[in-house]
Amino acid sequence: MNHFPEAWGRPRNDVYGVYDASHLQSSMPNQHTQSPIVTGTSVVALKFNGGVVIAADNLASYGSLARFTDIERLKQVGTHTIVGAGGDISDMQYLHEKLLDPLIIKEEYQNDGHHLRASHIYRYLSKVLYHRRSKFNPLWNTLLVAGWDDGKPFLASADLLGTTFSAPALSTGYGAQLAVPLLRRICPDEAAVENITREQAVAAVEECMKVLFYRDARSLSKYSLAIITREDVESAEGETKERVNIEWKKDIELQNQSWKFAEGIRGYGAQVV
Amino acid sequence: MSLPSMQPLGYDQSYSFHTPASKASGGYTQHRFNPYADNGGTIIGITGEDFVVLAGDTRHTSGYNINSRTEKKVYRLGGDNGLVLATVGFGADSKDVAETMMRAVNDFKFNHNLKNMSVSAAAQYLSTVLYNNRFFPKYANCVLAGLDKDGKARLYSYDSVGSYSKEGETRASAGSASSLIVPFLDNQVEFKNQFVPSSKGQEERPVVPLDPITVAKLVKDAFTSATERHIEVGDGLQIVTVTKDGVSEEVVDLKKD
Amino acid sequence: MPSSTSIGTGYDLSNSVFSPDGRNFQVEYATKAVENGGTAIGIRCKDGVVLAVEKLIGSKLLVPGSNKRIASVDNHIGIACSGLIPDARHFTSRARTEASNWRKLYRSPIPISSMADAMGGYAQLYTLYSSVRPFGVTAIIGGMDEAGGPGLWMVEPSGVGWGYFGAATGRGRQAAKAELEKLPLPNITVEEAVKQAARIIYFAHDDNSKDKDFELEMTWVRLEKGSAEGLGEGVSAKGWGKHEEVPKELVAEAERLAKESMEGGGDEEMEE
Numbered sequence: 001m002n003h004f005p006e007a008w009g010r011p012r013n014d015v016y017g018v019y020d021a022s023h024l025q026s027s028m029p030n031q032h033t034q035s036p037i038v039t040g041t042s043v044v045a046l047k048f049n050g051g052v053v054i055a056a057d058n059l060a061s062y063g064s065l066a067r068f069t070d071i072e073r074l075k076q077v078g079t080h081t082i083v084g085a086g087g088d089i090s091d092m093q094y095l096h097e098k099l100l101d102p103l104i105i106k107e108e109y110q111n112d113g114h115h116l117r118a119s120h121i122y123r124y125l126s127k128v129l130y131h132r133r134s135k136f137n138p139l140w141n142t143l144l145v146a147g148w149d150d151g152k153p154f155l156a157s158a159d160l161l162g163t164t165f166s167a168p169a170l171s172t173g174y175g176a177q178l179a180v181p182l183l184r185r186i187c188p189d190e191a192a193v194e195n196i197t198r199e200q201a202v203a204a205v206e207e208c209m210k211v212l213f214y215r216d217a218r219s220l221s222k223y224s225l226a227i228i229t230r231e232d233v234e235s236a237e238g239e240t241k242e243r244v245n246i247e248w249k250k251d252i253e254l255q256n257q258s259w260k261f262a263e264g265i266r267g268y269g270a271q272v273v
Numbered sequence: 274m275s276l277p278s279m280q281p282l283g284y285d286q287s288y289s290f291h292t293p294a295s296k297a298s299g300g301y302t303q304h305r306f307n308p309y310a311d312n313g314g315t316i317i318g319i320t321g322e323d324f325v326v327l328a329g330d331t332r333h334t335s336g337y338n339i340n341s342r343t344e345k346k347v348y349r350l351g352g353d354n355g356l357v358l359a360t361v362g363f364g365a366d367s368k369d370v371a372e373t374m375m376r377a378v379n380d381f382k383f384n385h386n387l388k389n390m391s392v393s394a395a396a397q398y399l400s401t402v403l404y405n406n407r408f409f410p411k412y413a414n415c416v417l418a419g420l421d422k423d424g425k426a427r428l429y430s431y432d433s434v435g436s437y438s439k440e441g442e443t444r445a446s447a448g449s450a451s452s453l454i455v456p457f458l459d460n461q462v463e464f465k466n467q468f469v470p471s472s473k474g475q476e477e478r479p480v481v482p483l484d485p486i487t488v489a490k491l492v493k494d495a496f497t498s499a500t501e502r503h504i505e506v507g508d509g510l511q512i513v514t515v516t517k518d519g520v521s522e523e524v525v526d527l528k529k530d
Numbered sequence: 531m532p533s534s535t536s537i538g539t540g541y542d543l544s545n546s547v548f549s550p551d552g553r554n555f556q557v558e559y560a561t562k563a564v565e566n567g568g569t570a571i572g573i574r575c576k577d578g579v580v581l582a583v584e585k586l587i588g589s590k591l592l593v594p595g596s597n598k599r600i601a602s603v604d605n606h607i608g609i610a611c612s613g614l615i616p617d618a619r620h621f622t623s624r625a626r627t628e629a630s631n632w633r634k635l636y637r638s639p640i641p642i643s644s645m646a647d648a649m650g651g652y653a654q655l656y657t658l659y660s661s662v663r664p665f666g667v668t669a670i671i672g673g674m675d676e677a678g679g680p681g682l683w684m685v686e687p688s689g690v691g692w693g694y695f696g697a698a699t700g701r702g703r704q705a706a707k708a709e710l711e712k713l714p715l716p717n718i719t720v721e722e723a724v725k726q727a728a729r730i731i732y733f734a735h736d737d738n739s740k741d742k743d744f745e746l747e748m749t750w751v752r753l754e755k756g757s758a759e760g761l762g763e764g765v766s767a768k769g770w771g772k773h774e775e776v777p778k779e780l781v782a783e784a785e786r787l788a789k790e791s792m793e794g795g796g797d798e799e800m801e802e
Contacts, residue, residue, distance in 0.1 A: 034306055097637070102630055109602045109626065111749075111775055130365050133308050134409070157340070161310050162365035165333045165341040176338050188529075190343065235779075 036088035036140040038062050040073045041218045042175030043084035043144045044208045046183050047153045047168040047193045048201035051229035054082050054146040054155075055205050057213070058251070059220035060089045066220070072250075074224050078104045080244045081118040081147035082226045083125070086172040087160065088140035095139060099128060118147025118154035122164075130162025142172035148230050148244040153193070168193050171208070174216040179208035202227065210254050214261070221254040309412050310335060312364035313505030315448035316346055317495055318416040319462055320426035320441075322482040324516040325418040327359045328492045329448075330500070330527060331509035342508035342529065347522075350378040354389035355515045356419040358399070361448035362433065363412035370413045373402055392419030396429040396437065403435030410434050414447035424517050450499035450506045457498070461491050485514070493525065500527045546660040556664055557657050560687035563666035564613035568744065569702035569734040570599070571710065572610060572670040573727055574682040574695045577767040578720040578752030579672035580776070581610040582727035584702065584735050587743040600749045604629035606639055607673035608749050608773040612700035613687075614666035621667050624652055639770055642673040642681030646691045654689025664688070668699040674751045674771025680716065702734025709733055717763060720752050724776055728784035729791050736792060746785055748776040 011019065038060050045054035060068040073092065074084045077100050085092035103124065107116050116124075122145040132139050138160040147154045156166035168190050169183035186204055187196055205225065213219045227247045232240045313334035318327045329346030332339060344364070348371040350356040358374055360367035377398055381390040390398070396417055403411060415431040430445035431437045444462040446454040459465040467478035483491070492512055500507040507527045514521050541547055542555035549555060568584040583599045600610045601622040609625055611618035628648045632640035640648075649671065656664045664687040671683045671691075684699065685691040696710030709730045718726070731746055751771040761767060776784075 032306070098634075101633070105604060105630070105633075106626075108605060111598070111602050111773075130369065133306075133365070136306060136308065138306060138308075161308065161363075162369075163310055163312065163335070163340075163363075164365065164368065165344050167341040167343065176335075176340075180338075 032135075032137040036091070038067055038089045039140075039218070040071065040086050040089055040092070041216055042171055042173040042179065042212055043073065043086050043142075044171045044175045044179045044183070044205050044212070045084065045144050045146045045155050045169075046187060046196075046201045046205055047155050048196040048198050049194050050153070051148070051198060051201075051227060052082075052146040052153045052155050053198070053201045053205050053225065053227045054084050054144060055209055055223055055225040056084045056086070057209065057220040057223035059218065059222075061218045064217070066218075069220060069222065072224060074226050076226070076246055077116075077121050078107070079115045080149065080228075081116070081121045081145060081154075082228060082246065083121065084144040084146065084172075086142045091139040091141050095125070095128070095141070095143075100125075118145055118149040119156075121145055121147070122154070122156050122158065126158040126162060126164045129158050129160060133161050144170055144172060146226075147228055151242070153228070174219075175208065175212055178211050178215055182208055182211065198227065198229065206252075206255075210257065213254055213257075214259070221257070223252050223254075225249040225252060308409075309363050310365075311362065311412075311449070312340070312367075313449050314344075314346055314361050315446065315450040315454065315496070315499055315503070315506050316359035316361045316414075316416055317444070317446040317451075317454055317458065317492060318359065318418050318428045318430070318442075319444045319458070319483070319488045319491060320418070320428045321485060321488055323420070323424050323426060324485055324488075324514060325357075325420070325426040325428055326485075326488050326492055326512060326514050327357050327416060327418050328496065328510060328512040329359050329361065330496060330506050331511055331524065332505065332507050332527075333364060334505050337504075339508070345511050345524075347511050347513045348375065349513070349520055350375050350395065351382065351389065353519075354378065354382075354419070355520055356390065356392060356395050356417070357513050357515055357520060358418075359416045359447075359513075360413045362414045366411040367413040370399075370402065370411050370415060374399060374417075377402075392417070392421055392427045393439075395419065396427070396439070396441075399429075399431065400435040400437050403431060403433065405435075407434040414451075416445045416447055418515060420515060420517065426515075446495075448506075450503040453499050453502055454495045457495055458491070489514075496527055544660045545656075545663060546658060554657055554688075557688045560613075560664040560666045561668075564668045564687065564699060565701060565703075567612035567614075567700045568599070569698065569700040569706055569731060569738070570610040570612040570668075570670055571699075571706050571727060571730055571734075572672045572682045572684070572694065572697040573710070573713070573718075573723040574672075574680050574716045575718050575720045575723045576716055576761050576765065577680070578674055578750055578771055579608075579680045579682050580720055580723040580727050580748065580750045581608050581670060581672045582731050582746065582748045583610050583612070584700070584731045584739070585745045585747050586739060587745060590743070594745065599747055601625075602749075602773050603645070604633075604639055604673075604773075606675065606751060606770045606773055607642060607645055607671065608751055610670045610672070610749075611667050612670075613668055617665045617667045618669070621649070621653075621665055621669055625649055625669075625671075628652075639675065641675040641677060642671065642683065643675075643678060643693070645673065646671050646681070646683035646685060646693070649685050650689050650691030652689075653685055653687060653691075657687075657689060670697050670699065672751055673773065674753070674767075674769065676768060676770055679766040679768045680751070680771070698730075698734075700734075702731075702738040705737040706730050706734040716766060720750050721780075724748065724750065724780055725784045725787055728781070728788040732785075732788040732792055746781065746788075748781055748784070749773060750776050 043056040056073040060071040077083050140160050142159040157170050158164045169187045171179040213221050229245050231245050233243045316329035327347050331343050333341040333344035347359040378390050410433045417429045421427050427441045429437050444458040464478040468474045469476040496510045510525045510527050512523050541549035545556040568586045570583040573580045581600050585599050603625040609622050629640050656662050669685045674680050682694050684697040695715035698706035751773045753769050
């Protein structure tokens, strides 16, 4: 038995070798993120007549390990916006807790009835992401920003490189391959948005979440969905005002799964024929 | 810059997130964050005597994915100065360069008693911006256009570290399908390899400034052809025309396949 | 009051010097500055807090509603100030920093008592050194937190900060305090308090600065679905409230009632 308490509970040098403390040294160069650690997979979103619907599952993976199964990757930012994040979860939490939350609080100091809208949040995030990639210290995320902006539904994407684009149907990660083609069937372009009802949009996104669960090994059957719509509120002075309404559906379990298609798959596992 | 399509098919759609691991000389495997991506697309510019056209497709890609069919690449640098800039390459750098130029042109106006920046000054400024970033280049290929003080069309094109010709050009193209379009413009704008029919190939066809209708046709032909042959070009075509009366824009469809 | 005894003694010139009888005259002068400011009051209710100020208007050229005197320092806290406006601006700016730092450190909004504590400590620092002067500000800090529910605190130039059911400062504080004491605090609702606050500000104004123009500025802190329903006597609502301006129509109604009571009040006195 070792009689030095500071050595108790530590790996024994004679068994495991001397602990390599080189990574603790402060003289080491600064380390920047070179790859994500705990990650979220796809975020799926679609515009419809009068709003946007956005969804992401609740899984945070550690490599191929399903590490956390109750992670919320959609978050409301201010009154008009939902930000959905794929990629590194700690970077997502940094974005929200250290950047967006204080930003929103500061915006509310004025108390002037002005709120940051989806396009403002989106532009801010794009600039942060591009700035960080330009410092070779990226925030390892792909973000979808969904919300209401200036009388129109808003949906746009920004990634760790600062690449930005907008379309009426968007998805990050595997969703870009699997979900976007499905969504584009009902929403090929901006003009089509007008003819899509809220119910159709939600159903399409739910279908995408199912397809993603079938084919994406880093996905989960439990997910969250948020629907951003606009409603007219009549104020006491009799003027109609626009108000943004965000409806949440959390802990949704995928319904009506059918794995029949899997029987037709050949080339994996133990089957011989 | 090699096209993603020239590399073997990867199953990871976020291929641009990674530089493939490489073996360094010491035998170590190096992993490194790659700050660049190629978002595809093509731009062109053609001048006439007193007008200039800049055009770009509106497809935005990552590898084999089409991110958006409606991302414009041609930017007006001010409300009333007739300066237009088209950028293509890495989307984030392209937008950053465009915004830098918009801000510079706007600042110039306020700093010079509401006089607009001349097109030659804007051209030199853009070169300086790109050159100042030469050790971490903006992967943005630019074509800048406008009318000079005599109302004559000016067109400048740049490489990603700011090289450009002060004299300007009559036509330019950049982006993924530029290698398809440049020879076409050589032939149709500069009349390269065209001869006076009666001269039996001895006398080159004289170069004359093109009229707006011909230019519009050339732009559309160039892009429909590029759309056929290049997977990163298509969806929509944004055509911006600068004349003495101002700047006008139209967007026409291209094939979406 | 310091003036008669302190002037010429030399003990009133420096912040860090006590007078022989143990007073800091600089602090007392700062308090004087506050006493000349527009009246500010705070009312603690069972379902929230109401802040109101009498904003004296120095010029008709000022845009109505501009130069706010009640500041939001976090989602759930407001600060109403009386005294030197630039001092108040700095004071609230510090409060915002405190709130933001608390969130960074603890991942939760700052409790009202902690905010009052921090700001009391900050004000007190400005009584210790000869290189600075105290804040010419008395701040009424109102908010609503998860553990304590509605909280109302008043921090004075000396750094002293006490909790109140009803707080008043500024020129009309005496009249306002007298009125506040008549209310069954904290067993009223925010809606009732809005009317009372308006009335008290009008009353205090009438008492002290009748010749000057003023604007009534009023905010509240309450839960999103703020309602006092089901809360028994002495039980207050709990949760992180939201600090915001009282809706225009409610202020208008409260002001109408306030003006009415002023006229009515005059008659009553005549009858007596």
